[in-house]
Amino acid sequence: MADSLVIVESPAKAKTIGKYLGSKYIVKASMGHVRDLPKSQIGVEVENDFNPKYITIRGKGSVLKELKDASKKVKKVYLAADPDREGEAIAWHLAHALELDDTQSLRVVFNEITKTAVKDAFKTPRKINMDLVNAQQARRILDRLVGYKISPILWKKVKKGLSAGRVQSVAVKIILDRENEISAFVPEEYWTITAKLAVNGSAFEAKFTQLNGAKKELTNEQEVNEILEAIRDASFQVGEVKERERQRHPSPPFTTSSLQQEAARKLGFRAAKTMSVAQQLYEGVELGKEGTVGLITYMRTDSTRISGTAQEEAKEYITEKYGDPFVPESPRQYSKKAANAQDAHEAIRPTSILRDPESMKPFMSRDQLRLYKLVWERFVASQMASAVLDTLSVDIAANNTVFRATGSKVRFPGFMKVYVEGNDDGTTEEDKYLPELHTGDVLEKQDIEPKQHFTQPPPRYTEARLVKTLEELGIGRPSTYAPTLETIQKRGYVAIEEKKFMPTELGELVIEQMEQFFPEILNVEFTANMEEDLDHVEEGSEDWVKVLAEFYESFEKRLEVAEEEMKEIEIEDEVSDEICEKCGKPLVYKLGRFGKFLACSGFPDCRNTKPIVKDIGVACPKCKEGHVVERRSKKGRVFFGCDRYPECDFVSWDKPSTKPCPSCSSLMVEKKSKQGVKLQCTSCDYSEMVEEPDEAADL
Structure with missing residues (x-):
């Protein structure tokens, strides 16, 4: 009983x-x-x-x-x-x-x-623990005050249905500020000259770096032509050769934030999906005769700490699986990355390292297995020895110029045998092997390739990059990132194009009013300090009522000013050239959650609406009668479909190409990857690169 x-x-x-x-x-x-x-x-x-x-x-x-x-x-x-x-x-x-x-x-x-x-x-x-409870209450009340006090003002002065949030508003402003940076960016021209050289039949590349003993940046074609003229008949001879050993250390085990970032980079998971799948792994998976077992530790944590028991188990596993050289001299201890990290729980790790991904495969869904593999590999790698790389830097003289070739090779893989962390730029650190080179070697010149480039604006935020930025700025806490990103999309303040955030007109409008009347809500430092105050409440060193009172004193005054001085904004409908097929009246552009759409000017008598579509110049491959147009899903994601929908249900997340497959004449679509943009046939294996990644993408 x-x-x-x-x-x-x-x-x-x-x-x-x-x-x-x-x-x-x-x-x-x-x-x-x-x-x-x-x-x-x-x-x-x-x-x-x-x-x-x-x-x-x-x-x-x-x-x-x-x-x-x-x-x-x-x-x-x-x-x-x-x-x-x-x-x-x-x-x-x-x-x-x-x-x-x-x-x-x-x-x-x-x-x-x-x-x-x-x-x-x-x-x-x-x-x-009432300190924990009061910290949660303070956050909940704080967010309620901001949302329920500002939103009615926005409804009255701007547009019904608008709302404001504390952390969400800062996230939208960060995205909007980046968009403004991109709009204001002025590209600058620069050039590179690559020499393709060889020694004893082994080819490699070197890039121009110096002229007359000084570092030289090439900014125009004239300067490039002068260099090309100088090396036209020059011999390329090896000058200084630098060899050194470099150690590369493993990344710490996952926190909530780093898990969300890495799952976005490597698995393409949205933050909300990562947390949902992680919750399943934490709560338990049925493992046959063993029954239901929780496979990872608690997934809401900002700590990189690992228990001694887990470290000892990892040491034994690594020794048995890979050998003594792969075990560090002493167990790795990772310090708190952020000054405001609470360190309340361990890092995210497998509950047992002995449950490797391969043995767990029969018991998991595809998404569960992929995320578990990520957690398992990251943890194992975090407890392994550092990798040792041999790096080589070679200066090559040609008349009064210097070209430089660099390369590296792994002498000892260490943790890299199991796992290497991704990065926000989508690039990988690949080994560039150089042949054996010695000072005085004369090299064979195979080709000289000048190339024009233009600096690129800062990239738009992906989920991974935005989560990283919010964490670095101290905005929100690990458990808030996923719901924050979901909320700003649901409210229509941002949309996602090509996995990157873009502010909508609605988002711009709200932030404009918030900046004028509630600047502290959008102030990164103010919001970060508020998070610290909530942490102090959790620690028991700050009274939660006092924290709220200090915030509300100035906030109440802001509300009064906004109520009096915020001007009513009339969003006038722009008349389009299209006519409503139901009543014959003109269609007008309306501002919705995901930007503009077309609606009948006869509303409310006629409620006809239609999306604004962009013809991409491709005939529908399915019905042959319609044209492929760009559309948006209910969540704001761009996709492509036939303009004869619902008669024709052709859809594609990838942009169809105007060029048919040269192998089978079928539809080809654009696929974006770390290597650039390629056209991939939808029927056969044919593919071709059409755009290489820009080397200056993040300059």
Whole structure:
């Protein structure tokens, strides 16, 4: 007969933990939060120390009744929500809703859902940590005040349906600022000269670097021609040869932020998808006879710390699998990357290194396996010896010019045998091998290639790059990145094109008003300092009411000024050349969540709308009658489809090419990769590169 009730957040977690604890425990799920601020009103008594008015979340009444009934039938209730601020708040709300004594030790936390970790956690239950709860309450109330106080002003002065958010608004401004940088960017011309040389039949490349003993940047064709003339009949002779050893160290195990970034780079996962799949791995996967097992540690963490037990297991595995040389002299310790990192939990790692991805393959979905493999490899590599590379730099003289060739080769792979971190630019560090060269060697000149380039504007933000920027600036916290990126898209303030964020006209309009009347909300330093204040509340060194009061004092004044001085903006509809096919009136351009669309000027009598489409000059390969046009999905993502839809349902995420496949005459589409842009046939294996990556893409 069960004498204890354990309440967790999800049914999957309940199922796993129930198996570990046995028949003396009933394990049920709260399905997340059970109480929250009401949606219909602000729900905060500002004049009464910001007292929140919590209500039962709609639809959770039956869940609470079930939990209440179960709690009355047992001697003890344990609250085992996730080990973070949100989890602590859920436990506190449950204690109030179930009328439990929250001064008792009824809170149980574990960083991994394994049999040992769970059973150990139940040996040492603790009281609910009110500092954690108050930090969560302060953030929730702060965001409620910003959203529910500013949004009505925007509705009245600008456009109905608009809303403002604290962290979200800063994220949109960062994206908008980058777009403005791109618009203002003036490209500058520069040139490179590459000499293709050979010695003893081995070819390699060298780039021009110096003229008359000084470093020389080539900025125009005239300068290039002067260099070409100088080396026309020159012999190329090896001058200084520099050899050195370089060590390359592994990256630390994953934090929430670095996992989101790397999953975006290597797997193409959106931040929300990464967190969803990671949650599944944390809560448990059915492993046949072994039962349900949590495969990774808690995935909301900013710590790179690893337990001694996990390090010892990793050492034994690496020694057995790869040999002693691959084990570092002492276990690796990684310092906190960010000054504001809380270090409350371990880094994200496998719960057992012995469960390698290959052995887990039969039990996982494709996405689960790919993310688990990433976590597993990153952790193993983080505990391995550094790689040793031999680098070679060779200066080659030709008359009064110097060309330089560089290369490297791996002497000892170390951690690179398992894993190498990606980067935001999509480039990889490839070995460039050079033949054996000695001072005085005369080289064979095979070709001289001058090439014109133009500097490129800073790149738009990908999800990985934006998450990295938010973390570096101290905006938000690891658990907030995924919902923040989802929110700014749902509200229509940004759209995604080619996996990069672009601000919409709606986003620009809102940020313009926010900058004028609520500059502190968009101020990066102000927002980062607010995050630090919330961290101090969590640590118990700051009073949460005081933090809110200090914020609200100036915020209230801003609200009054905005209410009085913000001018009403009338967004006039621009009349198009198109006529409504339903009523004959002109169609006008309307501003929607994902930019402009066409709507009938006869609204509300006629509610006809249609997207603005761009013909890309390609005949539909499916129906042969329509044309392929550029469209946007409901989430703002660009795709291509037939203009005869719904009669023809042809769609493609990749842009179709006007050029048919030379091999089979089928449709070819543009594929973008780290190597550049290539045309790929949709029917056969034919492909061809049409655009190389620009070497100056991030200058």
